[in-house]
Every structure is written in C-alpha cells, then in structure tokens.
Amino acid sequence: MADIRVKICGLRTVADVTAVAAAGAAYAGFVFFPKSPRHLDLATARDLALAAPPGLAKVALTVNADDAALDAIIEAVPLDMLQLHGAESPDRVAEVRARYGLPVMKAVGVADEGDLAAIFDYSATADQLLIDAKPPKNTALPGGNGLSFDWRLVAQRRWLRPWMLAGGLTPENVAEAIRLTNARQVDVSSGVESAPGVKDHARIAAFAKAAQ
Numbered sequence: 785m786a787d788i789r790v791k792i793c794g795l796r797t798v799a800d801v802t803a804v805a806a807a808g809a810a811y812a813g814f815v816f817f818p819k820s821p822r823h824l825d826l827a828t829a830r831d832l833a834l835a836a837p838p839g840l841a842k843v844a845l846t847v848n849a850d851d852a853a854l855d856a857i858i859e860a861v862p863l864d865m866l867q868l869h870g871a872e873s874p875d876r877v878a879e880v881r882a883r884y885g886l887p888v889m890k891a892v893g894v895a896d897e898g899d900l901a902a903i904f905d906y907s908a909t910a911d912q913l914l915i916d917a918k919p920p921k922n923t924a925l926p927g928g929n930g931l932s933f934d935w936r937l938v939a940q941r942r943w944l945r946p947w948m949l950a951g952g953l954t955p956e957n958v959a960e961a962i963r964l965t966n967a968r969q970v971d972v973s974s975g976v977e978s979a980p981g982v983k984d985h986a987r988i989a990a991f992a993k994a995a996q
Contacts, residue, residue, distance in 0.1 A: 788995045794822030794973040798835045803985035807992035811841045821981035826860040833862045843867050878909040887911035893918030894933050907944040917951030935964045955990035
C-alpha cells in the first residue's frame, strides 16, 4: 500500500474528527477565517482538537492573521501545526514559527509556471508547503473553492521541504493526481462535502482509500 499522508480540512463537528481518524488520515484541519463556511469559534475548535486521537495532527488554518489572533487560537486550542493560507511573506512565516514553536505549513497558490518561484522562496522558512490552486480574483476564499490547477506544473518536482497537493481533489481524481505529480501528501476540503462546510463521512473514507 502506498504511504500517502491525507489531510482533511474544514472539520466542524466531533463526528467529522471521528470519521477522519477512522479513515486513517494523518492531519485534521480546523479553519479560523470568518468568511469561510468552515470557520470555527475557539470553544468549538478546542472541543474538536480534544476529540482527536493521538497520532492525528491538528492543524489550524489562518489567513493573514496577526499575532493577537494567533495568540488567542494557540491559547485556546491544542494544536500540532499552523497553516498560513494568506499573503504572508517568507519573513512572516519565520516570525510565526519562532513565536509559537510549532511547525508551519505555508500555502502557495499556483495557476501557471510563473507561480512556482514562490514555492522556492517559502522553502527557506516554512516546515511544509501546501501547493494549492490559486483562487479566482472574485472570490473571498483563498482555498476550499473546489478548483484544481494543471498538475503537470508540479509533476515529479522536488523542493527543499515536504509538500502537500491541494485544490479540487476528490475521491474520484485523487489517485490520478498522485500518479501525475508523485505527491506523497494530499489535502481535501470541499471535495468531501455534501454542501459547503458539511463533511460527507462516506466521501472522507472513499478519499482516503483512493489516495492509497
């Protein structure tokens, strides 16, 4: 069996966390971004994090969050990783990593080959990279839009840090995406939902199985 690490992002209920753990995922993603249908308040996020079994990494997704916002999240919610999904600079990534002592994953949006240079820039400061589809200009959400990019742009490439493929992945296409890119980690949010912010537990299981 292929050793593919799966991240299911945008969890909102304890049942979601249970389904993700049962599927054998490596990461559970919690969204802290009020414009997202997957946004969590701190009390709910804490309950979900405490429900996560040992071995399931708890990841907080934030978008251009300042220190005060990050302080509040870190204080309230037991976490294993921070995911920066906005326009944070490489220097800001380094600041966050130093301030909180947690691994930092930086999302990089890709639409064409010109976007790949940023991946190298962030490799110097981030612990991991999440290579996602660049969002359209008319959307308020930096991710979770169900859009993919041309996977051939990252096919068989190597970077200095572990990386994760995201953007438009579903149970139906994740195996092909892994085959084309040789990604060893994959991330999904809208691709395992029945409605925005509503996780479909059968699709979570199917995604994890297909990824392997």
